[in-house]
Amino acid sequence: MLIETAYAKINLALHVRRRRADGYHELESLFAFVDSGDVLRAEPRNDGLLTLSIEGPFAQGLDTGPENLVYRAARSLISVCPERSRGTYPRPMRARPSTALGNSDGLQIMDSGQAGANLHLTKNLPVASGIGGGSADAAAALRLLNRFWNCGLDDRALCAIAETLGSDIPACVISQSLRVEGRGEALEALELPGLSGTPILLANPGIPLGTAPVFKGWDQQDRGPLDTSSLEAVIALGRNDLEPPARALVPEIGQVLERLSAAHGVRLARMSGSGASCFALFDSVSACQSAHQIIAAEQPEWWLMSGLLR
Numbered sequence: 001m002l003i004e005t006a007y008a009k010i011n012l013a014l015h016v017r018r019r020r021a022d023g024y025h026e027l028e029s030l031f032a033f034v035d036s037g038d039v040l041r042a043e044p045r046n047d048g049l050l051t052l053s054i055e056g057p058f059a060q061g062l063d064t065g066p067e068n069l070v071y072r073a074a075r076s077l078i079s080v081c082p083e084r085s086r087g088t089y090p091r092p093m094r095a096r097p098s099t100a101l102g103n104s105d106g107l108q109i110m111d112s113g114q115a116g117a118n119l120h121l122t123k124n125l126p127v128a129s130g131i132g133g134g135s136a137d138a139a140a141a142l143r144l145l146n147r148f149w150n151c152g153l154d155d156r157a158l159c160a161i162a163e164t165l166g167s168d169i170p171a172c173v174i175s176q177s178l179r180v181e182g183r184g185e186a187l188e189a190l191e192l193p194g195l196s197g198t199p200i201l202l203a204n205p206g207i208p209l210g211t212a213p214v215f216k217g218w219d220q221q222d223r224g225p226l227d228t229s230s231l232e233a234v235i236a237l238g239r240n241d242l243e244p245p246a247r248a249l250v251p252e253i254g255q256v257l258e259r260l261s262a263a264h265g266v267r268l269a270r271m272s273g274s275g276a277s278c279f280a281l282f283d284s285v286s287a288c289q290s291a292h293q294i295i296a297a298e299q300p301e302w303w304l305m306s307g308l309l310r
């Protein structure tokens with residue numbers, strides 16, 4: 001059995017520069033990744049079939065059908081690495097019961113061949129929350145199945161597949177701090193001194209927020225480029241330009257930011273991606289853990305997760 005973590009993604013800063021003719025937006029962002037997230041496991045099967053089961057705190061309501069990003073990633077990999085699947089895809093799909101717990105209808109998406117897999121996703125990250133859970137799952141599926149089926153693709157090839165699946169997925173393939181431009185496909189590894197190992201607390205008010213409506217609410221004002229010359233510059237001069245339109249849709253984001261900002265030992269509190277998740281960077285692990293405990297007691301309905309930046 002092989003295991004991959006689908007690391008939670010954070011936009012330490014997110015500058016939206018312009019709306020393109022194709023409807024996507026040109027971004028400048030510093031991506032960082034937390035050392036935990038969803039977990040994807042693959043077990044071998046020799047009949048060429050692929051199944052997906054989902055369990056964990058956010059499994060409920062998440063479709064295990066063909067549109068799940070894990071399946072979409074698997075299908076894209078199979079099309080580039082057909083010798084491993086030895087099946088013909090697409091084929092009519094039929095529901096197939098799985099024995100895993102939780103939201104667990106597997107689907108057969110490949111015909112007979114040598115290399116199938118039973119995939120099990122433990123969904124720890126809230127869905128549609130600005131920390132790229134679905135994107136991280138797709139990226140983890142690409143990394144995992146590339147190893148599992150011995151496809152031999154390098155990061156560049158995996159990123160090329162990822163780009164066709166979603167804007168954030170190439171960055172999630174790498175899952176190390178990156179300066180990201182374009183709509184998400186232009187990646188530059190960027191290890192800012194002081195960033196890796198930083199204690200972080202993520203907080204979400206428990207309200208899902210889709211990405212498209214938040215971009216739609218952006219006021220189209222270019223507020224200038226992102227200075228990633230140092231962590232201090234990103235903290236002092238960086239922004240999340242999607243915060244105002246996200247707050248217009250989910251006013252509770254203001255409460256989350258206010259609470260995180262007021263915690264002892266916070267260096268930066270900001271919204272991630274299109275929200276509604278926010279994060280706080282701390283001076284020390286103990287300050288981060290104590291904020292986690294205190295806020296959990298105050299706001300039992302909020303989702304909280306603490307960790308270290310990779």
Ligand SMILES: C[C@@](CO)(OP(=O)(O)O)[C@H](O)COP(=O)(O)OP(=O)(O)OC[C@H]1O[C@@H](n2ccc(N)nc2=O)[C@H](O)[C@@H]1O
Nearest residue numbers: 023024025130131132166167168183211212215273274275
């Ligand atoms: C805002 C960001 C910041 O990292 O993260 P999330 O909030 O999703 O985590 C990303 O740009 C989101 O990337 P991702 O969630 O992969 O978006 P996609 O599936 O490609 O696109 C969903 C929709 O968002 C809008 N979109 C996305 C990316 C982009 N650069 N410009 C856009 O306008 C488009 O309306 C698109 O139809």
Ligand SMILES: Nc1ncnc2c1ncn2[C@@H]1O[C@H](COP(=O)(O)OP(=O)(O)O)[C@@H](O)[C@H]1O
Nearest residue numbers: 068069070127128129130131132133134135137
């Ligand atoms: N494995 C998956 N996990 C989460 N969302 C998924 C998955 N597969 C497909 N989706 C869909 O992708 C959308 C975006 O999910 P997600 O990546 O969690 O959002 P965000 O990028 O805002 O954090 C959701 O609306 C969900 O329906």
